Amino acid sequence: MGVLIASVAGGRMSVMTTRRRKSPEQIVRLLGQADQLLANGEDLASVCRTLGISESSFHRWRERYGGMNVDDAKRSKELEAENERRGCLILCVRR
Numbered sequence: 001m002g003v004l005i006a007s008v009a010g011g012r013m014s015v016m017t018t019r020r021r022k023s024p025e026q027i028v029r030l031l032g033q034a035d036q037l038l039a040n041g042e043d044l045a046s047v048c049r050t051l052g053i054s055e056s057s058f059h060r061w062r063e064r065y066g067g068m069n070v071d072d073a074k075r076s077k078e079l080e081a082e083n084e085r086r087g088c089l090i091l092c093v094r095r
């Protein structure tokens with residue numbers, strides 16, 4: 001996880017972890033693990049607990065990365081970076 005942050009609010013102490021982004025490759029691997037656990041008969045809530053993710057993240061990732069393998073995710077990431085670079089070049093040329 002991330003760094004633990006403890007705070008006292010209203011006389012109650014709460015501990016939360018910082019948000020940590022996962023790479024597309026990590027997400028695809030987690031979705032593969034989730035598929036295996038779901039195929040073994042576990043329910044979605046317990047799968048998400050096991051993987052350390054929220055159900056909303058699971059559904060969002062499934063929509064975006066469902067059906068991809070790790071190589072596809074890497075290629076997608078490379079294409080997004082290339083498109084961003086080209087967009088910057090186009091903007092620089094227009095000025």
